[in-house]
Amino acid sequence: MINTGIIGYGYWGPNILRNFYANEEINVKFVCDFATDRLALLKKNYPGITGTVNPDDILNNPEIDLVAIITPVFTHYELAKKALENGKHVFVEKPFTSTSQQAEELISLAEKKKRLIMIDHTFLFTGSVRKMKELIDNGSIGNLYYYDSVRINLGLFQHDVDVVWDLAAHDISIMNYLIPHKKPISINAYGADHFDRGLANIAYLFVKFDDHFIAHFHCNWLSPVKLRKTLVAGDKKMLVWDDLEESDKIKLFDKGVEVSTKEDIYSLLIKYRSGEMTTPLLENIEALKEETQYMVNCLLSDNLHPINDGKAGLDVVRILEASSKSIKHNGIEIKL
Amino acid sequence: MINTGIIGYGYWGPNILRNFYANEEINVKFVCDFATDRLALLKKNYPGITGTVNPDDILNNPEIDLVAIITPVFTHYELAKKALENGKHVFVEKPFTSTSQQAEELISLAEKKKRLIMIDHTFLFTGSVRKMKELIDNGSIGNLYYYDSVRINLGLFQHDVDVVWDLAAHDISIMNYLIPHKKPISINAYGADHFDRGLANIAYLFVKFDDHFIAHFHCNWLSPVKLRKTLVAGDKKMLVWDDLEESDKIKLFDKGVEVSTKEDIYSLLIKYRSGEMTTPLLENIEALKEETQYMVNCLLSDNLHPINDGKAGLDVVRILEASSKSIKHNGIEIKL
Amino acid sequence: MINTGIIGYGYWGPNILRNFYANEEINVKFVCDFATDRLALLKKNYPGITGTVNPDDILNNPEIDLVAIITPVFTHYELAKKALENGKHVFVEKPFTSTSQQAEELISLAEKKKRLIMIDHTFLFTGSVRKMKELIDNGSIGNLYYYDSVRINLGLFQHDVDVVWDLAAHDISIMNYLIPHKKPISINAYGADHFDRGLANIAYLFVKFDDHFIAHFHCNWLSPVKLRKTLVAGDKKMLVWDDLEESDKIKLFDKGVEVSTKEDIYSLLIKYRSGEMTTPLLENIEALKEETQYMVNCLLSDNLHPINDGKAGLDVVRILEASSKSIKHNGIEIKL
């Protein structure tokens, strides 16, 4: 049994607890939150779990093997550092840390202590992302042209992070997972801070790679409509992932262009090709449950490099960090 | 009667001819095209109109009052110049010219000659754009936050212009018309030229204004799905224009955010507000027919400054020109 | 506190339990199910509640005030009868009973015993149905023309009831609630039993009323697509309720026909009228939570005639009964 403490029982914490609780290898012993009404709720729903307002009850407890940190991002570094120093594995809500330097430090520490860092990149464990991974890896899509993501809605204005850290964090972790061999080289990002808070509420990110491939992200807290749509186009097929569809979230199009060259070089001919569309059947899984089981498997098998390890978390933070910097400096190119 | 010659009878020319022909004040006397099979088609469908392969039959003909130039963009300047010099009014397919300098020259020439330049910004005459104009002008939307447009599909790769000149030209003419008092100050644009043609086939344009307002355009010839969607958000209401909807193209959302400040400045509170959605009834008009009649009215009333005059054409060309330049220079900011 | 026992902890029972448990006036003391693995699950999630395989532990227990019967329909009558005889209130899953005679008997018994019968017509407590009720009651829709409902999907073939009892039961309870003053007079129903089970898996119900108003229901377990769509048309407005929409479930159309009569009777002129569409804001409520609180309020105030009382249950059963009979007799008209 993996003895576990969860720090943070706000919006997302109850989902983590529900899934950890249901897993047969995990024994949740403590939940920590500063808010006493949250602890009262915990007591009602899980009378067998000890609530506490003091994270040290978890961090310093020698019985605890794993600490789940489900708190605002600015607190991740301190909590994770202390947990790792005390020899505990950590499961950290995304984004991993506030800066890439913090992330690097935690990765080193975990390596030294031979402990696991796992970032809660939940989307990697959905049927949709798994299917896209499969379609890209088995060559169905072919050579990739671009990745275009729109994640917009009328959203809660976060107090501590801009819209990129809130919304694009998802899509960047997904893209990085789908195309590990593509190397992003720079970021240009634009945004607007309509309420003079010092934090953009709408942003457009452009990511340049070391080949013709490009990526673009639109994230927005001020949209009247909710959209969750990603296009991935290659020279063989193109796909659209619409996460708001109840079924048929992925549409795979046998569409593209055909390039033919006549004798002289100026006669490049490009015609489009239009074939069937298919909606591949997706695994019907609960992402958080899968992720929990995957973490358990990593822990039990001493695999300290899961697909969502500290490095994966760092790669996301680097792009987020560069984006916020580019936005603040009027869209200048930030090398990665 | 306005004696008219049309130069160019390819993809779009027949639509112009059909509408000019149906207008009671216009007498189409000549149609010019280099392709003899197009002239044969003309002869079959409009036996009363003279076909010619020589544009000078129109440009030099003293009987002709108006020349419609429905040819590739790189030919517009020469044809329009000669027409204006010969004292004719011109109706020019969009984009107006290949460079802003050409556009400026033609505008001067038209002023000197007291002749009308009218650019075929057809969308300005649709029920959708008219309704958006009304909603912005009467204050329903309030102070504007942003303009976001997506115009993507699997499209014909043009041989002479990049995707911005083909697709974004529409949206820029629409935006300029809707918000004449906002002043764009610079462009950053990114694109990819996946086939090494020297012309981007996917592009993202970011337009900065002299206030908090921003605009963004995504145009793409390599999308498996066709999208024509524009968001316009203000502090009172937000609208979505989806031009692919059969009815209800415009959705007006009584949604937004409410900003309240507590005593100290760090406590800026932003909550969202969610109300009804309405789809305003749109005028059921054929845009090209309206545009034709509007041109006739301008000519008959000696109004040489229609909403789609040379200046409107120039304003679009300036942004297109800056976009192509920014794309070629890796996204650097181009001042307008 | 209302001491409560729940009989049936299968598919729907856990939802009832979760809502009863969360209500401050309800004290769930027992849950009964024949399946021991269900009782094990109960024990894990609600260690404080006693599980039992014997319904008499609830039905005969003098401490119990309310019995919730969340079992297959053929068991409702016996369980509810015993509960009422023992002086308990009953909350019964829909459809109320297998026959209208059973329903009538239970209603009489409840009246005699001065106990409440409440049928789990959950939809009556949704924001959508409440809004439709409001729009009909306040005259927005005007005089009603028809009610048309489609509830189809690839569904579980029930072993004991046909598709009408499974799917149309929802829509009939909704319609009855929305238009209490309309009197249905007969049913014609058609169906097919493609697998010779003696139970239709697709059915069409036509309900005649004592005026021009008509109603039609399409229910189907063999549809490749899931649809939940209801049209309600009146002479002032028409509405569409699409329960699968994430937001904007109700669309209210200012559309209809205008009838004008010229002098002679043969010249009835009917033109259509097309105005704006609005999506009214719906209450953001959890139906089962509302229903639970409503039940509590009825019990605490001694209101034995809630909107979903035994009579409401009986009215649904009568139409279901007539439908199954009509289907079996080849569509003959069954008077109500």
Add this chain to the structure above:
Amino acid sequence: MINTGIIGYGYWGPNILRNFYANEEINVKFVCDFATDRLALLKKNYPGITGTVNPDDILNNPEIDLVAIITPVFTHYELAKKALENGKHVFVEKPFTSTSQQAEELISLAEKKKRLIMIDHTFLFTGSVRKMKELIDNGSIGNLYYYDSVRINLGLFQHDVDVVWDLAAHDISIMNYLIPHKKPISINAYGADHFDRGLANIAYLFVKFDDHFIAHFHCNWLSPVKLRKTLVAGDKKMLVWDDLEESDKIKLFDKGVEVSTKEDIYSLLIKYRSGEMTTPLLENIEALKEETQYMVNCLLSDNLHPINDGKAGLDVVRILEASSKSIKHNGIEIKL
């Protein structure tokens, strides 16, 4: 060349003329209409065609080979009869005739005169219907369970026919074409005539066949939303045809049920099966152009039994006739 006269130049006539005119084997010599403003329009658009208010100019003209009858249904019989008697082929707008007796008489007459009757069942020549025909004929769908069609909108109230003759006529001609080996045996139809015109404006048709297969049609002039949706379900696959989709009009679902029988007969097990969805590529054709060419081919090859011959027209009229009768008699079953 097939010398042709067209009778009727109202709503649909111009489409017929445009397609006939564009066909190289057809020579349209006359167009007849009672309305002189329609003839003026003809003269403007087709100066080479003779307009007339007298149908006999066509019917009695020995030069004419083919008469197209694009007039209200109650006039079809007299016009077609005279044309056939005078040895002309006829192309008749759907529905073929007002009664099945008239249709039978015209079919006999055409056989005697060795002339072609072709009914304008335009939908048979669309890419969608051709694809559905292919999928049914090649066994992709398997044994058919049902055909369900919805064709509703806010429509023009016709003065001479009920909604069934206006809207369901399309769907019945399509269904008959798709499943020629299925034999319909009776009709029950329900409707409402909300304005006391003696003609239903909303109707539901149920068609029984000589096996488990069933068909149902919902047609409605009083719907706030426009729907054109057909479901065809078989034991192998199921399809949805949504004619309002811009692309992907046909969705083919690898969905269905699996039936397994345990030892004893009461244990019939039905589970659902859910696989991929595909949108087959459709021929990109203009139906009326295809239909025109098909008619020309039939005429030039002396094929007097095209897929849309008099018999096909009669089969539709029989179901329409039975439907109207059933509606008037309160839904009684009308044997075919």
